[in-house]
Amino acid sequence: MKRWMLVILMMLAMPTMAAISTSAPLGAVVTEKGKPEAMFKKWRAMLTREAKSSRCVTALDEHCLPQDVLGFISQTQNLSDAKKLKKVNAFVNRVRYRSDSSLYGTNDYWASPSEFFSLGKGDCEDFGIAKYALLMALGFTSDSMRLIIAKDVKARDFHAVLAVSIGGQDYILDNRTNRLLVAKKQTYLKPIYALNNEHWWLYAGAQELLKG
Numbered sequence: 001m002k003r004w005m006l007v008i009l010m011m012l013a014m015p016t017m018a019a020i021s022t023s024a025p026l027g028a029v030v031t032e033k034g035k036p037e038a039m040f041k042k043w044r045a046m047l048t049r050e051a052k053s054s055r056c057v058t059a060l061d062e063h064c065l066p067q068d069v070l071g072f073i074s075q076t077q078n079l080s081d082a083k084k085l086k087k088v089n090a091f092v093n094r095v096r097y098r099s100d101s102s103l104y105g106t107n108d109y110w111a112s113p114s115e116f117f118s119l120g121k122g123d124c125e126d127f128g129i130a131k132y133a134l135l136m137a138l139g140f141t142s143d144s145m146r147l148i149i150a151k152d153v154k155a156r157d158f159h160a161v162l163a164v165s166i167g168g169q170d171y172i173l174d175n176r177t178n179r180l181l182v183a184k185k186q187t188y189l190k191p192i193y194a195l196n197n198e199h200w201w202l203y204a205g206a207q208e209l210l211k212g
Contacts (some may be wrong), residue, residue, distance in 0.1 A: 001182040001188060003132045025125065025163035025170040025183045026191040036200035042110040043195060046129065050112040069117050074139050080181075081140070088134045090178040095130075096121045097175065124160040125149075127175035131162045132196075143182040145196040146201070154188045161189065 007205045037044040074089050080123035098121040100109040109120070111126040113133040122130070128147045135145060152159040162173040163183055191203040 024191075024194065024203070025165070025172070026148060026150065026186065026189055026203075028196075028204045030206075031201045031202045032199055034196035036197075039200055040195060042108060042125075044143045045057055045108040047114050050114060053105055065114060066117055069134075073134065077138055084135065084138050085141075085164055085166065085171060085173065085180055086178075088131050088138070089173045089180065091125055092134065093175055095127070097123065097127075099123055120206055124175055128160045128162040128173070131173050135164065142197040146196050148189075148191050148194040150189040150191045152188055153190055158192075159189065163194070 037047060071088045072087075072091055072127045074099055075083055079087065095116065100123050101106075101122055103105050103109070103119070103123075104128060111122050112210075113130045116122045116126045123145070132145055132147060136142065145209070146163045147160060148163050149158065149160050151157075159174075161175075164171050164173060172181040172183050172186050172189070173183060190205065190209050192206045193203060
């Protein structure tokens with residue numbers, strides 16, 4: 001079992017977990033907490049590698065990202081938010097999909113943006129993290145975005161996407177399509193948890209999804 005799945009199951013077993021239900025992209029959450037880096041080791045490890053890299057100051061330092069990525073940011077920064085979403089989704093989706101096992105010899109490695117773009121390969125979490133970083137560089141705030149880990153009921157596998165809110169509408173950026181997907185219409189995705197720089201959210205029904 002993936003380590004993050006075990007962590008979620010342990011959280012679900014905690015009797016003190018807050019029983020709060022609020023609306024969120026793709027579903028309802030039963031709890032919301034701060035400091036996601038304290039709970040999710042893969043997220044924390046990714047941030048630490050980026051911050052401590054001998055060549056990087058931030059995830060979007062000129063020494064971290066290839067010139068074509070920096071050029072893309074410059075060319076896109078004056079567009080509308082909707083156009084930025086479309087451009088970022090398509091730009092990142094050009095990178096080749098490869099599993100963590102084939103790239104890193106492990107089944108759950110979260111690559112930093114610089115690792116992802118430099119290698120030119122990654123899996124679904126890496127695509128979502130890269131889009132998150134580019135949108136931050138283009139002026140989006142972290143509270144408008146969430147990296148969501150979900151169960152894809154069509155593919156019968158776990159999947160990661162980025163949810164972004166603009167103009168009161170939640171959109172899903174998926175590495176498998178360049179189209180912007182309206183979140184409430186994506187019934188094939190059953191969310192388990194989400195996170196951004198400030199918080200993490202546990203979705204209602206997560207326990208049953210992890211069993212399936």
